[in-house]
Amino acid sequence: MDTTTETVTEIMRFVDLGGVLANAILGGIAARSARLDIVGFVILAVMSGLGGGIIRDTLLQQGPPVALTDPAYLVIAIAGAVIAFFVPFRGQWSNRTLVLVDALAVGFWAAAGAQKTLDAGLGWLPAIVMGIITAVGGGAVRDILLLRIPRIFGGNTLYATSALVSSVEMVVLSKLGMPTLGSAVALTSGAVLSLLARRFG
Template identity: 50%
Template sequence: MSVISSSPIPAGITVTKRYLDLAGVFSCALLGGAMARTAGLDLFEFLAVGVISGLGGGVIRDVLLQHGTPVALTDYAYLPTALAGAAVVFVIKFSESAWTRIFTALDAAVIGCWAVAGANKTLAVGLGWLPAVLLGTVTVVGGGALRDIVLGRRPAVLGGNGLYATVAIAVAGTTVICVYRGAPALGTALGIVLALVFRLAAVRWGWNLPGGLEWRSGSGTAARLRRGIGIAKTDDEERPHPPEEKP
């Protein structure tokens, strides 16, 4: 029996995965085109950045899976989809406020489509839940990280991004749980909804992970944690504070 035939994902869901993958390619190519516009690049550079952004995460995933040639090189829909995404941003110019709203929505859509598609594809080739969550996340963050490196920027996944990778992990994990429970279609729908709600909420309210126990050194909780595990106090904690003046 082949590895694919033992997949817990029905054929209809694996077909849906292709369209989710293509939706992620188009959305991330749009984001790449937006970055190219910000950097003042020409048409060729727009297309190059769009292709890197749109196809990078999926190619990294497929190379790590070692289950045949990356789908971006065998399915002729992928490259034109990435080029189309970059071309749309080159041709159509949005206002800054409109683009900010579009960018945030696209970002959430990319997370949902690619985390679900990456997790499903990993399970479809016979790997377990941990590789599925890992490669679902890699599919999401890989193209954007390559794009940022090419543009000389710090990859957004490394911080200050409204829980980008965290949302991807949550979506991929939700998809895997639903597949193991025998409800892959529910996992696909629930993963996309979770990405939209979680990512938009993180951006709206500025949610971020803490940067370490020195994060917000004035926090009493952080200070107690440092003392509890034997970490030296910060200069601010060591310095005696003058008594408050009474009115």
């Protein structure tokens, strides 16, 4: 592995785990608004942060979800629950940081889900669909567990578009033999579109 690839891999890992943390905290904030106790915080944080990847891995059937086999994921998701339980997150700056990290993660997760589906030998259409599921699944599960119609189903089109665009870019660049570039492009465009979605969506 040359230095560039290594750097890219490290950035990806950082974005991935950062996204888990941000989404876990968002799950914890949703738990507070529903007046749940610490148990509810942990369950919603874990499902928000890891739900998309768990659905993807359960469908691909390549073994237990990476959320269970890579210890970092559960630790970070539970940490997110504990942080959300003790920190009120009322300040504008903390919320902006969460939104930024979440936006970065949407593009990355879409790309990672699409790539993993291609690696499992499936076609480009399932790869795009699975990319979107990976990116938005955790938030959708969080909404359903709180008996809300998932925001992604309506009124948040740009957010879904961000996941779609990132998945498509990844599939195209991966098919052209440039998966690392695919991840980088998907991450960037996903982030830009997600931020637009938060502002105008």
